[in-house]
Amino acid sequence: MAVRYELLKTEKHTGARRGRLHTPHGVIETPIFMPVGTLATVKTLSPEELKDNGAQIILSNTYHLWLRPGHEIVKEAGGLHKFMNWDRPILTDSGGFQVFSLSDLRKITEEGVQFRNHLSGEKLFLSPEKAIEIENALGADIIMAFDECPPFPADRQYLKNSLERTTRWAKRCKEAHARPHDQALFGIIQGGMDKELRKQSAEELIELDFPGYAVGGLSVGEPKDIMNEVLEFTTPLMPKDKPRYLMGVGSPDDLFEGVERGIDMFDCVLPTRIARNGTCMTSVGKVVIRNATYQRDFGPLDPNCDCYTCKNYSRAYIRHLIKCDEVFGIRLTTIHNVHFLIKLMDDIRKAIEEDRFVELKKSFYESYGYTL
Numbered sequence: 177m178a179v180r181y182e183l184l185k186t187e188k189h190t191g192a193r194r195g196r197l198h199t200p201h202g203v204i205e206t207p208i209f210m211p212v213g214t215l216a217t218v219k220t221l222s223p224e225e226l227k228d229n230g231a232q233i234i235l236s237n238t239y240h241l242w243l244r245p246g247h248e249i250v251k252e253a254g255g256l257h258k259f260m261n262w263d264r265p266i267l268t269d270s271g272g273f274q275v276f277s278l279s280d281l282r283k284i285t286e287e288g289v290q291f292r293n294h295l296s297g298e299k300l301f302l303s304p305e306k307a308i309e310i311e312n313a314l315g316a317d318i319i320m321a322f323d324e325c326p327p328f329p330a331d332r333q334y335l336k337n338s339l340e341r342t343t344r345w346a347k348r349c350k351e352a353h354a355r356p357h358d359q360a361l362f363g364i365i366q367g368g369m370d371k372e373l374r375k376q377s378a379e380e381l382i383e384l385d386f387p388g389y390a391v392g393g394l395s396v397g398e399p400k401d402i403m404n405e406v407l408e409f410t411t412p413l414m415p416k417d418k419p420r421y422l423m424g425v426g427s428p429d430d431l432f433e434g435v436e437r438g439i440d441m442f443d444c445v446l447p448t449r450i451a452r453n454g455t456c457m458t459s460v461g462k463v464v465i466r467n468a469t470y471q472r473d474f475g476p477l478d479p480n481c482d483c484y485t486c487k488n489y490s491r492a493y494i495r496h497l498i499k500c501d502e503v504f505g506i507r508l509t510t511i512h513n514v515h516f517l518i519k520l521m522d523d524i525r526k527a528i529e530e531d532r533f534v535e536l537k538k539s540f541y542e543s544y545g546y547t548l
């Protein structure tokens with residue numbers, strides 16, 4: 177069994193759940209946030225820095241690694257873990273989302289998706305079989321099925337046809353998967369914002385008996401209350417004894433809302449992406465370090481944070497580095513942002529264990545500046 181999920185407890189007052197995910201590269205405490213390492217690196221951080229900040233699992237992108245350096249080279253290097261010197265769990269997505277979000281010229285057929293390489297413009301073709309071949313070569317512990325993430329909004333007939341094709345593709349992924357014993361293949365539930373279609377997609381995929389399931393098709397521009405509504409009626413349809421992964425989420429409030437509705441796994445480029453333009457998530461809300469107000473602020477980025485950045489450098493110094501485009505500046509903001517979200521998930525896990533999730537959410541929202 178490549179991946180086994182253990183449900184430890186459900187929080188007394190909400191749908192939040194505390195679990196443990198056993199994988200070939202170690203145990204993951206859930207709920208969990210996965211930093212994104214698109215091109216086999218979480219930008220600017222070493223594996224040691226990721227571990228120092230508590231990262232348990234990272235995500236890499238199949239589409240990007242297929243283009244550069246190519247999955248055969250990663251395979252010859254001994255797989256992604258060896259290639260990037262990361263000995264903890266890795267999850268790879270299947271390229272579906274990148275194709276839909278990066279490439280405008282694309283043609284979807286039953287066979288797969290024809291599109292253009294976003295770097296060279298050359299014609300490319302991804303199918304369920306090709307995606308699985310690449311993911312098997314990369315060797316991640318958890319691999320995602322090749323699906324279509326429909327645009328938002330989309331009409332009901334399109335959503336229905338799309339989810340039914342995604343189910344047929346999921347079946348083909350399962351048949352093409354060469355390493356089910358050490359790579360767990362997760363199915364991805366689609367159906368847009370439609371309750372009936374989400375139910376149909378969930379039932380069809382559960383029929384195929386995957387070791388874990390993702391909720392796809394969200395965080396695609398829909399309003400937050402719509403996303404939360406879709407989660408409200410989708411997570412209860414998902415098996416209790418298997419991990420639930422909400423793809424592409426998210427910001428601190430989205431993490432709270434997803435955990436509250438029974439999600440176990442999250443990934444998002446937010447912390448690393450906004451760090452690169454000097455925006456930091458702190459216990460007192462967002463800090464845009466470029467701001468002139470920090471010019472003579474010799475205090476820590478976040479007074480309540482014990483990360484390397486907050487223990488050793490001032491806001492004035494980090495602002496100076498970011499203003500001068502010094503690489504060390506974005507390393508410091510990235511270290512802090514990754515630490516911040518991973519620490520937040522630690523706090524959320526503890527709050528679930530002690531049945532005080534709602535209190536934690538309330539106090540976090542107030543200090544961060546969210547409206548409840």
Ligand SMILES: CNc1nc2cc3nc(NC)[nH]c3cc2c(=O)[nH]1
Nearest residue numbers: 269270273325392393394395423424
């Ligand atoms: C790999 N398949 C797949 N990836 C996704 C990644 C996403 N990332 C976001 N917001 C940043 N939404 C997503 C949806 C999907 C989705 O529906 N399918």
Ligand SMILES: [Zn+2]
Nearest residue numbers: 481483486512
């Ligand atoms: Zn910090």
